[in-house]
Amino acid sequence: MNEPWLHNGKLSNVYVLFGTEKYLLETWERAIIKAANPSGDHFDVMQLDLHETSLDTALDEAETVPFFSEYRTVIVKQAQFLTGAKEKQKQNVERLTEYALQPAPYSVLVFVIEAEKLDERKKVVKRLKERAIVLEAKKPNQSELIRYVGDELNRRGQKMERATIERLLFLCQDDWGKLVRELEKLQLYASEGAEIPIDIVNDLVPRTLEDNVFQLSEFLVARRADAALRLVRDLEKQGQELIGLLALLARQYRNMYLAKQLTEKGYGEKQIASKIGAHPYTVKLASQASRNFSEAQLGRALTLIADADEAMKTGRGDKQVVFDTLVCQLTLL
Template identity: 25%
Template structure:
């Protein structure tokens, strides 16, 4: 069983596995939460069990926000074809956030042969449709496990494939790939393939195989800011927030980018060569070339203004005057705007 953030997931998952093993199912299973990897795992376990040896013709799948509920209910009322169950799969409908009285009413008294498997990233527990699913079935929340449980999961995954590892290696792995379980699972699979023929996974293996994915995303965002690509910068920022990157960490990296640009611009203005600049800011010469190009589209005053904005935003957040997410949004919008050349 996969790790989970709270004991509630473990208890609910245990209940689901008991239903599966006993082949005695509730008429509704609602799988929800932010961790797509866990949502998909529970969904696939239930889908396979509910269909059993039956044909997939007895499964109807509905996805997206334009679902016709009357059509869904009609299908639920249709007898299955040479099978004990008709399986209705609903994914990312938004109905469990916006509400759906028709589905709520139906879930209170569904057809004896209708079994609902509903998967949503976000729900509102106050809605009647959620309460109906919870009352007549099992609702299970899939959040990203905390880092300690993620480490246990990764170490267990490696051990099950014949590999020993150390705590420091596992720590380095998550620093490298982030805490998104889908991405981490893919990276673990790469490590397992890379280390075939050995029985230990080391830091060097992680370094050799795993792309520094989260850092790449962060730097792509800061690159977009200094290239004045506002839409790309904002899209990448929201992606990073979805991966639970702290806004203050992102702010620190934005500050770093503009600080380096200011240093580079001042050295260029003082006729320093690229090698000297690279040595002074501790970056490779080819990377310094990018900073030189970027700095040309800013005046020294522009760069100082961006740095002051970062400092003010940090102070406003720490004093409780400004939300951390919004404070970084404001910086991205202002710093990615085309600067005046006055």
């Protein structure tokens, strides 16, 4: 098992965990706490938020001798002074800069920051990079998530087709934490050594709003106005605004239009996804749906959607009547 929080198999006395992948930050934080306090006694574990307290308080805690454990673990959240973000309150960074040179040997001080990067121009950041373990939690790309799912399935001798894995990732919106939870649920539902079909994924993993809009567009492509309108009413009951649904529908038809254009120019799905800034699975569905239309029909659809958007925003008609009329118009293309 990879344990990046250890240095030569030993804990560091100071850590900086930063990045945009919340699941990985939480995983590292739990692992460090467990390594510092294997007994599970949290009496010597302190959780501090610098929006509510000061860096001086955190350092005072780090300099306090533990009562029952080998280490006193101090977790410090919202350490924005290590980034380029504006600080809510002035912190005593000079004290931390000095502390990093000779940290308390009986403490593990951990800074956890949900930020894309640290401000490496700051003296305190430079010092921490020299003396502490600094770990960046990057969001995994789709290939890494697919590999993760494959590894987890192999551990239980289970299988899932590539298209099913892509569907799962889309429903989880490439959120690693959500993916872990939903995959665990699917694996518990299926027996060991079994294949997990796409139907089970669709049944057990909650649909996102974007996925519901995909289903709406599928009904429109199939010329099923009745089913499309029923879905719209269901989404309204769930609190979705028609203007928001229209915006997502516009994006879906725009993706279909661009996918058709770029496919005819010889672009592959991955290239299209990169060019238009869309999720690969989104492009896959858009490409498939675009085959049912000519480029002129998709252009007409975008015009109808733009007209409906203007009518809703300017109050030229009742929003529900405008949206329902649009649904009927799109099914007649």
